[in-house]
Amino acid sequence: MENPSEQNIDLSYERHGSGSPLVLIHGFPLDLSIWDSVVPLLENDFDLIVPDLRGFGESSTVETPYTMLDFANDIVGLLDFLGVEKAAFAGHSMGGYVALAFAKEYPNRVSGLALVSSQAAADAPERKAGRYKTARDVLEKGVNVVAEAMEPKLSADEKVREFTNLLMKAQSKAGVIGALKAMAEREDSTPVLSQFSFPVLLIHGDADALIPIDRAKEIKSALPAARLIKLKKAGHMPMLEFPKETAEALKLLK
Ligand code: MLT
Numbered sequence: 001m002e003n004p005s006e007q008n009i010d011l012s013y014e015r016h017g018s019g020s021p022l023v024l025i026h027g028f029p030l031d032l033s034i035w036d037s038v039v040p041l042l043e044n045d046f047d048l049i050v051p052d053l054r055g056f057g058e059s060s061t062v063e064t065p066y067t068m069l070d071f072a073n074d075i076v077g078l079l080d081f082l083g084v085e086k087a088a089f090a091g092h093s094m095g096g097y098v099a100l101a102f103a104k105e106y107p108n109r110v111s112g113l114a115l116v117s118s119q120a121a122a123d124a125p126e127r128k129a130g131r132y133k134t135a136r137d138v139l140e141k142g143v144n145v146v147a148e149a150m151e152p153k154l155s156a157d158e159k160v161r162e163f164t165n166l167l168m169k170a171q172s173k174a175g176v177i178g179a180l181k182a183m184a185e186r187e188d189s190t191p192v193l194s195q196f197s198f199p200v201l202l203i204h205g206d207a208d209a210l211i212p213i214d215r216a217k218e219i220k221s222a223l224p225a226a227r228l229i230k231l232k233k234a235g236h237m238p239m240l241e242f243p244k245e246t247a248e249a250l251k252l253l254k
Contacts, residue, residue, distance in 0.1 A: 017043025027093030031057030041247035055175025205234025
């Protein structure tokens with residue numbers, strides 16, 4: 001299903017179940033199918049809205065630069081199109097950066113926020129420079145560069161690594177480059193955390209090799225009211241590695 005969002009981006013999305021609205025936002029460089037195992041476990045509790053971010057899956061891809069707020073505005077367009085005023089948001093990794101941008105800009109439309117394997121901090125200067133170098137490599141050599149570099153860090157589970165490897169390789173160059181630059185330019189969201197008046201969950205694997213659980217602990221220090229749910233032995237992809245535990249944690253957003 002497609003819809004015209006505010007910025008003339010066609011967002012592809014799925015909608016499942018019934019209950020209070022919950023938007024599931026995938027990470028980089030993936031698409032909505034990462035949520036496939038948790039959707040059946042959540043659809044009795046939530047009206048699940050599961051988009052492909054711009055540049056990924058079957059959503060439109062644009063060549064002009066964009067930001068985390070642009071990703072968030074695409075989702076506002078989708079929610080308006082669906083007539084959903086307020087929702088809870090669960091963002092995986094880069095999806096968490098998008099959810100944070102959404103929550104900063106549209107706090108009144110957020111009933112709860114789950115950051116899954118994500119962080120609030122901006123990139124350190126060397127990480128930022130690395131993103132631009134990766135973007136140049138992707139332009140020259142293709143998206144496989146990113147897939148090969150990321151795959152070993154995503155999970156200890158071979159099946160999960162195989163699945164995500166294929167998914168990463170299926171994404172478009174322009175989408176991967178656009179997201180790398182948007183991530184490089186994102187702001188530190190830590191200062192705004194204390195202004196959030198909705199519940200915040202931090203769902204993080206204690207074996208995450210890409211974004212260590214220390215990043216979630218930093219959020220907890222800045223926002224003591226946040227609830228940290230540590231998933232034992234989970235890597236960066238808990239919704240694929242431990243779908244039941246991840247779904248149970250997300251149900252706290254009800
Ligand atoms: C992700 O998993 O979405 C990204 O790798 C996050 C990042 O690179 O900061």
